[in-house]
Amino acid sequence: MLKWKRVVNLNPGERLAENLKIGNLELKEGTKLDRDMILKLRNSEIEWVCVYSVELDVYEIDLEPLLPHDFLDEMKESIDAIVNQVNTTGRFDPDFVREMSRRFVETVLEQYEKDVFMNLVKMRNFDEYTFAHHINVATISLIISKELGLNEIKIEKVAISALIHDIGKLDVPPYILFARRKLTDEEFEVMKKHPINGEKICRKSGLKDEEIISGVLQHHEKLDGSGYPYSLRDGEITYVGRIVGVADVYDALTTERPYKKPWTPYKALSHIIRSTKAFDTKVVNALIRAFGIYPAGTKITLSNGKKAIVVGSRKGMVYLPIVSFIDDDGRKITVDLSESKKIKILKVGW
Ligand SMILES: [Fe+2]
The missing domain is CATH 1.10.3210.10 (Hypothetical protein af1432)
Known part of the structure; x- marks a missing residue:
């Protein structure tokens, strides 16, 4: 799925759906954006870019x-x-x-x-x-x-x-x-x-x-x-x-x-x-x-601000599923909320 995003709203890990040129730097379609690239984009004239939805990636990869x-x-x-x-x-x-x-x-x-x-x-x-x-x-x-x-x-x-x-x-x-x-x-x-x-x-x-x-x-x-x-x-x-x-x-x-x-x-x-x-x-x-209360595939927002997808749940842990999200460096992180004291569910949906 493609979407247009303002450069200021880009997150690391999102993939470009178009070829871009920032000064000497050429970014090809499919490039996974990291923090450096986003910083360069923010300092450029470019205001909007077309990216593939990261959320869909998470869904496709994780749900076995x-x-x-x-x-x-x-x-x-x-x-x-x-x-x-x-x-x-x-x-x-x-x-x-x-x-x-x-x-x-x-x-x-x-x-x-x-x-x-x-x-x-x-x-x-x-x-x-x-x-x-x-x-x-x-x-x-x-x-x-x-x-x-x-x-x-x-x-x-x-x-x-x-x-x-x-x-x-x-x-x-x-x-x-x-x-x-x-x-x-x-x-x-x-x-x-x-x-x-x-x-x-x-x-x-x-x-x-x-x-x-x-x-x-x-x-x-x-x-x-x-x-x-x-x-x-x-x-x-x-x-x-x-x-x-x-x-x-x-x-x-x-x-x-x-x-x-x-x-x-x-x-x-x-x-x-x-x-x-x-x-x-x-x-x-x-x-x-x-x-579980949050079956696999449910989109949730976590207390760390991340948009996550439920990928499973441990038996008996109906309120605390296992979730995946993309961290600031574009890596996919999977956390079992039944074992994590720090991260909580903020709300259902993104
Ligand atoms: Fe039927």
Whole structure:
């Protein structure tokens, strides 16, 4: 991303997005500005310069995916295979889904046992939406289940359900599913059928476990009855439906779509926390315990005046994340705020 900045506002570490000449000194596009260069610029006639946004650099460099790349490739192949099965035969192989889920649970929990929780899958392009959404919702659901202390059998059910929760969208016409705009009321009514379509596909596939099916059917239901397709309330929504529902909203809000900008993880979490009537408080609290109050990707301003990005958080340290920022010499610094007494969070946002 490019931006124009007044020379007086430049910070060390910012990269030039244009060629500049200050007396004999030639600065090429891409040069990382240091203190000396900025001083020379300030003493020159130049008032404005075009730079690349440093903030974006920090974001791109630091947020490593939670799951290993080769594992994500394997999962993508499996999800593509399920989509293909449903598109050609109207059903999927439940044993194949179970096996994929077993691998998924094993790998995610192995990563989660490590101390630091990092970032979710970031889409590289919109074609990857189905894959990234299912993997993210399944990852979040799984970790919530673990935080809630569910047993292995229940955790497995949540994982299977989350991995196929939107399978009914395959029955939604592509002009609605891939609309690069807000849907009309009529189109949204068609879209709202996807949980029922999903349930049908599950039953046709021979999936018999009602709890697994409930996540597919109920993930858009809300405790106050404002959800769909059946406007269920409180006790009518299963634990699978509640968990997958919260995970689904969190991923949907933080993901960029052709018709909307992504919310920041902090804003999405704040929205979910405030929606006390819609979501199960225990589930939301488990989400907070796992992700922290400031999830990875949140922009924060530190007490040292630096603009920082949250890159992770240590388990149990919900208020004190790990952050990265660019120091005065243009170096990227990563600080674990749970171990730093000097640096505090001043505010969310820059
Ligand atoms: Fe959905």
